[in-house]
Amino acid sequence: MRTGRAQSVYEFMSLATFSFPTTTVFGAGALGELPKRLESLSIQRPLVVTDPGLLSTEAFQLLDQVLGSKEQGKTWFLHFGVHANPLQQDVVDAAETFRANDCDGIVALGGGSPLDVGKAARLLVRRPRFNLAQFYDEPDWSGLAPFVAIPTTAGTGSEVGRSSVITLEATQRKGVLFHPQLLARLVILDPELTRSLPPKLTAATGADALTHCIESFTCPLFHPMCDGIALEGVHLIIEALPRAYRDGNDLDARGKMLVAAAMGAVAFQKDLGVVHSMAHPLSTICGMHHGLANALCLVAGMKFCAARKPGLYRRVGLACGLDVIKCGEAEADQGAVSFLADFLAGLGLNTKLRDHGVKPEQLDGLVKQAIEDPCHRTNAVPVTKEDFRVLYREVL
DSSP, X not given: OOOSSOOOGGGGSOOOOOOOOOOEEESTTGGGGHHHHHHHTTOSSEEEEOXXXXXXXXXXXXXXXXXXXXXXXXXXXXXXXXXXXXXXXXHHHHHHHHHHXXXXXXXXXXXXXXXXXXXXXXXXXXXXXXXXXXXXXXOOOTTOOOEEEEESSSSSOGGGOSEXXXXXXXXXXXXXXXXXXXXXXXXXXXXXXXXXXXXXXXXXXXXXXHHHHHHHHHSOSOOHHHHHHHHHHHHHHHHHHHHHHHXXXXXXXXXXXXXXXXXXXXXXXXXXXXXXXXXXXXXXXXXXXXXXXXXXXXXXXXXXXXXXXXXXXXXXXXXXXXXXXXXXXXXXXXXXXXXXXXXXXXXXXXXXXGGGTOOGGGHHHXXXXXXXXXXXXXXXXXXXXXXXXXXXXXXX
């Protein structure tokens, strides 16, 4: 029965919350802004959190120069005990270093691992005996030390995210700590810091950002702002990643990839999907780099979704520069998926899981963790335990 006025579809949707609050300084040489920005945040004794591999890099040397020495009246401290897939103990140790040196803020430098550890350590600084596995029970997240994020890879987008992914001791699985208070107070995106990133790592981290954009766009939750950001992120990655892969000194490409990675992370506040649920166990069980895991599972995941929801990837194809407007739904999907398969192959990301040490006998464990991973609950289409088994076999 009509009511006499047009009813909007939005009247029947649940409420949604939109937030993009992170202050970001972008551009070659942006790292030089750090001292005055720390002063404005009242940070006088920062703890720098990074990983062992960063200590010998140009990026760390630049940070060292910018922060200055004790002889110059500068006081800062260093914690570099962060694993490639960060552990709960990494967070505990960082918090202990913070307290032992009476620090008043954290500056995290590196990829997603140091950034995630830096975020989470602030909670243990305030609550030393708190069990990270019970973070959902934490009633009060106020009073966390200010956090500055400086990425040296263009992939996770952790610098603008409100989550921290840590392997928990009790379960030996990745747990996702999530709260707006985890957001950085400042992000510095300086392409100079990614200049020395090796081609393989450039490709893998870039594929991580690409997966974030695609999965967040196809997630069925309502968030048109994230949708637009995700599609522009795809567009930037398709244009810039091959250039950054071929020439690490291409600062325009490096800069666009940093921005695209941040956009992917902003977009996935909407949520993710089946590919991430496949990738997470590959890190915890097999020790695989998260970006590489996403890259090797992405095409299979897209084919799976497209077969059950035709037309899902038409706008992704458009963002890739494909002429798929007049195509049928299945043809548009096939065009987008085929293009991305070739795109990843051009970056050396067309190998199988077995080429990276994943063994058939690990399949049961991978499937068990994947079905328990929350990301697939917001996938474009439902995913069953048997679906995961078939998908893993396809990429194994």
